[in-house]
Amino acid sequence: MPEEKQTPAKTDSGQTAIPTLRTLQTETTDYIRKKNISLADIALAESKKQRLADVSTKNFPKQKLIVIIVVSIAAALAAGAFLWWQFQKKSGPIASSKIPPPLIFSETEEILEFSDKKEFPTLLKSRLENSGVKTGQMQYLALAEKIQENGLAFINTKRFLNLIAPQAPEDLINVLNEKFYLGAFKDNASSANAAIIIFEVKTFDKAFATMLNWESSLKRDLSVLALEDAARETGNLGFSDAIIKNQDARIMKNINNQPIILYAFFSKRFLIISSSQKAFEETIIRLNQSLPLN
16 A cells, blocks of 8 residues: 655645654753743752752761761770770789798798788788787798689789888889898897888989888888887987998988988998898898899
């Protein structure tokens, strides 16, 4: 069958009618008329849509960055907590059944165990007074703190001073080594036991200056050492210089000119504190024998 050809319609004037062309402008005009909106409204809506898209795009990396920061902070805190725990674990008392060797020769040695830090000064004072040390002899007292989980731990210098003299200058503690010696000495059958403390010194100048500053409260802070007569008055004499066994010393005496407490730095390496001049002299002799100068 032959294809029918459509003949363009003619107008009243005899001209051929051309079909109306639909353009983007035409479509836009019709849409605006039907929706009763303006070109400005369309532009505003399109701008808002674009802004929302931009915000969404920008927020994604920001949110990702926030998550990364939070995770990093959490990881850093966890690592810090772990390191702190490890430090506390290492710096805390360590159980040991071996008595630390004494700094000077001692005829006898004894372990003093304790668990209550508040009762420790009273316990120590009682043990020093009743140590049973023989005349002319030195007894080494090793102090062991009872640790609930680990058994016994022999205490160091810092722990010792914190227990017997909480007011001891921190600057002094910082220039003393961890190892120390605590002993009881008996001069004669009629005298009470005398206490001896020896600390190893890291920095002599700082230790000496700090001891001078501590003198005003030294007797009170170390009252546990005043074994012979804790009630003896010193008046306002304070400390004075003395030479004992060729050692420069600082000594406090009572109103009867009897030594109450004295200290000295032996060879600038050891700080000696005692409640008795006789015990102090014996300590100097034993240090000279055990640690001859080079």
